[in-house]
Amino acid sequence: MDYVINGLKLVTGLIAFMIVIRALGKKHLAEMTPYDMIYLLMFGGILEETLYNPKISIWQFLFSLGVWVAAIYVIEKLVTKSNKVRALLKGEPDHLIVDGEINLHLMNKNQLEMEQLRTMLRQQGIFSLREVKDLFLEPGGDISINQYAKYKPVTCGDLDINKREDSPSVLLIDEGQIQQEVLHAIGKTELWLRQELTREGFSDPHDVIYCEWSKSDGFFIK
Template identity: 50%
Template sequence: MAMLYLDTVMKLALGLGALLIVTRVLGKKEMGQFTPFDFIYALVLGALLEESLYDEKVSLWQMLFGVAVWGVLIYIVEVIVAKNSHLRKFLKGTTARIIKDGELNLEKMKKNHLEMETLRTMLRQQGIFSLKEVRDLYLEPSGTISVKKHPSAEPPTAEKLQLEIDDEAPSILLIDEGRIEEDMVELIGKSKNWLLKELEKEGYPDIGRIVYAEWSKTEGFYVKTYD
């Protein structure tokens, strides 16, 4: 009996250590940044530990082996996904622009199974109580929303101060560590050739030198290179 309790303690201690190592290797993420894919691999890791605790036939080394194999598999998938935009889009999803320039896209709401009251609840959680305040709204792969208000709705509002402010479109990440974010390029209705030509005009013919490049409709490009 004592050996059974000792085995349970060892499984818990070593299992916890193994899970912490795996999650550290796979990278830091807040719960709000978890995609459905991230949730699945975290769920399976927890299930591996749980199964080993209540099944005496599963030895301590079998548990650690299972956690290690699962961690390696997920790490390989993460590496492949980082290099393949199409696979990343399939596994982790893409950002959906639900509101553009104040116009609500009902088709994209239905496609993402987002109800109006759910959207309004998410907005209220960000201190926004009317859709008329929203210029652009993005539904992120994690299920959270990112919002850009109309300039007149930002505190202190230009409307109250009687100031005329030029509208500013949101910036979009188009290059990340030398790689073109193809889904983001599609999101703004542009092509890869357009991006390459525009960057060349800006003095960046080699995208491999670019750490990141942002673009907005009103402000244009903002580029940082490894140099």
């Protein structure tokens, strides 16, 4: 019986966590703030204490999860309505470098050493501080950089060149399996795919491990 209850608690916790992720939006999957870490730790604590404490019933667990979900939802709504609440809970970016000048006060406030800063710059493909005009330390710990113009890569716009826009590619065959849903989404048929494969020198789709296609570049087959 204990195994069944623990299983129910795990499934319930998983469902609650998925509901929170869906409610908060996809941005939370890409950007973690200190507040996000706090509610993840709280969720782990609730789940751990419940699993290993038989005195806590499934209903008590559901109540705790309900309060946890409701609190997060309310706080997120408050964050979107009030800049002061957002700054308090989520934090704000710190402008560490302004027009080439380093703000040592903010460096010390964030307990950031120069070599740590250089490491973060190298991860962005910048190997000298002389290239950086402005640098922001984001609430999630990432950095955003504005380079001096002379160090920025030359673009087609700079050279006044008209470059063709690339279209996104789609995966049509995955390890020999034709992706029917993808074909339907782009308005193509399996007959069309087989005909195009024959033109490319592949008579049997099962011999293809990878096949992608885009309007701008056509087929790429392995």
